[in-house]
Amino acid sequence: MIYNASSMMMYLILIGPTILLGMLAQWWVQSAYQKMSQVPARISGHDAARRILDANGLYDVPIEPSHGVMSDHYDPSSKVVRLSHDVYYGHSMSAVGIAAHEVGHALQDARGYAPLVVRNLAVPVANFGGSLASAIISLGVFLMIFGMFKLASWALLLAVIGFAAVVVFQLVNLPVEFNASSRAKDQLLSQGIVSSSELPYVSSVLTAAAMTYVAGTFSSVMNLIYYVLQYAMVSDRDG
Ligand SMILES: [Zn+2]
Numbered sequence: 001m002i003y004n005a006s007s008m009m010m011y012l013i014l015i016g017p018t019i020l021l022g023m024l025a026q027w028w029v030q031s032a033y034q035k036m037s038q039v040p041a042r043i044s045g046h047d048a049a050r051r052i053l054d055a056n057g058l059y060d061v062p063i064e065p066s067h068g069v070m071s072d073h074y075d076p077s078s079k080v081v082r083l084s085h086d087v088y089y090g091h092s093m094s095a096v097g098i099a100a101h102e103v104g105h106a107l108q109d110a111r112g113y114a115p116l117v118v119r120n121l122a123v124p125v126a127n128f129g130g131s132l133a134s135a136i137i138s139l140g141v142f143l144m145i146f147g148m149f150k151l152a153s154w155a156l157l158l159a160v161i162g163f164a165a166v167v168v169f170q171l172v173n174l175p176v177e178f179n180a181s182s183r184a185k186d187q188l189l190s191q192g193i194v195s196s197s198e199l200p201y202v203s204s205v206l207t208a209a210a211m212t213y214v215a216g217t218f219s220s221v222m223n224l225i226y227y228v229l230q231y232a233m234v235s236d237r238d239g
Helices: 005-037 045-055 085-089 093-110 114-145 149-190 199-238
Strands: 063-066 073-075 080-084
Touching (some): 005 093, 005 199, 045 063, 045 080, 045 085, 045 093, 045 149, 073 093, 080 093, 093 199, 114 149
């Protein structure tokens, strides 16, 4: 919500660094992924995922190829592991690492891992909160231009609540992601898919991927702080 020079300044100071950090995290994960795509693995991402699922009794969780680069995910509603083309067919440290990470989410689901349960509950709330907040911010700017500060402060309060829902989701999501990666590494080792000397290769991809979640969370927190400050300023002006 940028409506004058001081709000522009505040936006640049609080949000600017998060945009740079997000770009840096994206660059990092892409470069780690590319580098580890050159290091061969004994089996494909699909075969690694299948072996880990079967070893844990999850014979009925299917693995499907999905479209799009880095579109890998586990779908808890239909209980399916979906792997992007390069991961599904690839015989590399990147492929087996990412495949095992997605299976890590399937294992969390099968074991009733509490943070995953909370995360799944928080997804619709956070999606609604995020879209509501974005829509309301535009309305808020419009109200400010016409000097309707009372209404604008209510709009900002709603936006703050929406952004807070996003922050809660992101914070719950972090342990879920770190835990899926640590399960992935344990399983890759215990199933003999990677050796202990190859494990650092897998780790470098998974750590870089986790940093994108950390950067995303940092960005959400800074956005929330920004809008809380804006709300404080506008309601102060309202008197
Ligand atoms: Zn994940």
